[in-house]
Amino acid sequence: MRAFFAVLFVFAFLAGCSPGQGNPQLPTARIVVDTVKGPAAFTVEMATDDAEREKGLMYRTELKPDAGMLFDFRRDGFRNFWMENTPLSLDIIFIRSDGIISTIASNTVPYSEDRIPSSEPVRAVLEINGGRAAALGIQPGGKVHAAIFGNGP
DSSP: OHHHHHHHHHHHHHHTOOTTTTSOOOOEEEEEEOOTTSOEEEEEEEEOSHHHHHHTTTTOOOOOTTEEEEEEEEEEEOOEEOOTTOOSOEEEEEEOTTSBEEEEEOSOOTTOOOOEEOSSOEEEEEEEETTHHHHHTOOTTOBEEOGGGTOOO
């Protein structure tokens, strides 16, 4: 009987442990980006508070082609990003409060501590795999459709 309870305890303990606990996924949302090649859909993690935005995609070693992270600052401002502790090359897409793409920092350098600034006040920043913006035809002036901009898909 003791063995039964020991096994039951182990299963209960393991059930409470989820894979990737050291890097929990944030709530996700579906967004669509208008591109010169047509709409591109992504499932993005939503970084909406200071702690989530500070960690961002640090330590991630992979990101699906249709995935990313959307940083919502809730109001316009000049933003600075960097690649500290980030092993992936990313495209960093700066987005105004109307959902229009301001600028794109393409193929950022992993682990770099150099600042990557927005060129104007932006409300949000989208990070996707490095090179994806060019491959999909995402360009400044394109529109991002997301609930935070009031034009979600």
